[in-house]
Amino acid sequence: TLLAKAVATESGANFIAVRGPEILSKWVGESERAIRKIFERARQAAPAVVFFDEIDAIAPARGARFDTSGVTDRIVNQMLAEMDGIQPLSNVVVIGATNRPDILDPALLRPGRFDRLIYVPPPDKEARKEIFKIHTKKVPLGEDVDLEKLAEMTEGYTGADIEAAVREAVMAKLREKLEVGKVEMRHFLEALKKVPPSLTKEDILRYERLAKELKKLTLG
Template sequence: DAQVRLKEGVELPLKDPDAFRRLGIRPAKGFLLYGPPGTGKTLLAKAVAREAEANFIATKSSDLLSKWYGESEQQIARLFARARQVAPCVIFIDELDSLVPARGGAMGEPQVTERVVNTILAEMDGLEELQSVVVIGATNRPNLIDPALLRPGRFDELVYVGVPDKAGRERILRIQTGKMPLAADVDLGSIAEQTERYTGADLEDVVRRAGLVALRQSLATREVTMAHFEEALKDSRATVTPEMESDYAAMQGKLKQQASSIQPIGFIAPGMLEGRGSKG
């Protein structure tokens, strides 16, 4: 599902913008990839940029934040200016929740947070339009992101990247064991069945551990057997629990609701106007 939505939202508009102009619709400006850690959010962003034959600029929140006053906003403005110069371009921002946490919250220095959020809002939805530039953000905790960024014209599409199914796990295992000499008894389908809720990172760890078990038995070993994989599975576990999956499922509906709910502006604190009438 995540692959299809990214292909439709990123690859098609960058490769064939005339189709969108013909129908008089604008493509999505931003995509928020969210889900458990290790599910391949960064890899998806890289893959879609490659498929769309677009330039790819990757950055982390820590690279954009600075201790100097005004420097964080300048870094963001430079990032978007560079992307416009090399368009078509995909900007990928990892750990988005630490860059743009909800304003008014307790996270980070409030003034810096507000200025950074305002700068990103202005770049994505301001006077200077983003032409052939798509912004993809990734986070494990989408509920911490400022709701203003999830409204139409900013991060239009929220894409859940979950754990792979059995066929996906088998495919990942084939890729991870591509350079590994496997014995004839190794059944990747059986390993895929035993690794329910394992992420791509977990499966990579299983393959690595199987290789280490083989080396531990003999440094002269030439191949990895099914017994080595079974031993590796005993030391491995899924990082995604059923509770985590249900939490993310519940989050899907709430995120858009939270973005579209109207918050009070709050210039005047409650109670300030009480008693004014008698003095007037």
Template structure:
């Protein structure tokens, strides 16, 4: 029997293979800032600024609960064929129940959860998909081993029935990171990055007001790429006499202040002032 138990741990049911089911390795400490949001996570809708870590938060919930994780983008479920969009919604929830305990994360929920009667396309497909979604959410409520999280940048478009008690009755706004949050995010992003001693993380956090988490990740990535380019150029041009070892700082193996300065020249805020006002 022990051998069968060991084999079961390595087998993924064939009905689940088309949908990626994973147990994420994302901990709370991997998410910089968002302390109040972390405390509030239950069955809910997240409505964040773009690039502010909604998917990472959902993965952290699954990881901390040792649950499986399924991530779906709403538009992926919509097709031109009659009845197929509703069937896709049913299939996703069936796979979540088969993978229980499971966190089911719906991104861009407004694409399938819009106000009924608002499409004006004459087909009624939006209303049917919405009704199917409500039915499946109510079915999830019977067994609490499937945890549903939705995310949208347009909460005002959602049907009121989605927000009733017992469904997605908790809305959590995820703002752009403030200074302490940006510092925490930068420390998380550079945890495995060899930084030179001249890199002023606090100053970088101060200089990146208005940056989202995704913007900060791009900044660190561009700085790392600049360091790699320096290393390649150094190895091509430098001839080390008598096989003398090259110091890491000299060879460009660490990310230094000048690399971040180069990265800043390529970086910009992806969230505009008008996006924040919305």
């Protein structure tokens, strides 16, 4: 989401953010209508960036029947019609984010649609250290707090995981004494026990493999 916002800001374009699950409706035709309205807004506000977060919720492979009503099939059809249909989509960039690229409808990954695949890996050690710095900026830290060591200990943690760990460390301090004080290293170590990493090494390898396979698909 932050990357998509950065694209819009740097390009000076209007930013339209859409969470995939919000599109789904139990009423027949409402989901397709929502997609039409989004692209209509984008055309009117061009230049614009349309960002679909959790796009896998609304655009899984057609015929796979992830839902019994077939609404996702109709949403995919509507998206395809909007992205390269009769009405041109000028000065509008469409970006989608997903952690399940393997279930997306293949037609969306063809040229002229989502034809650029960018794999965003989990933060490395240096990035994790910077994320800790950001989330502890307003947290009074004890002298024994070693962000370098915490960065080493948090392999597989996403930015959200690190934010949750910092929040949990602050709560651990407050649970000791109901007063504001310095958060010490032991509070962070306690927090890491309660906030595990979202990603395992196997998960990361799987995503890297998927990225390579899908890149071949889009280039082919």
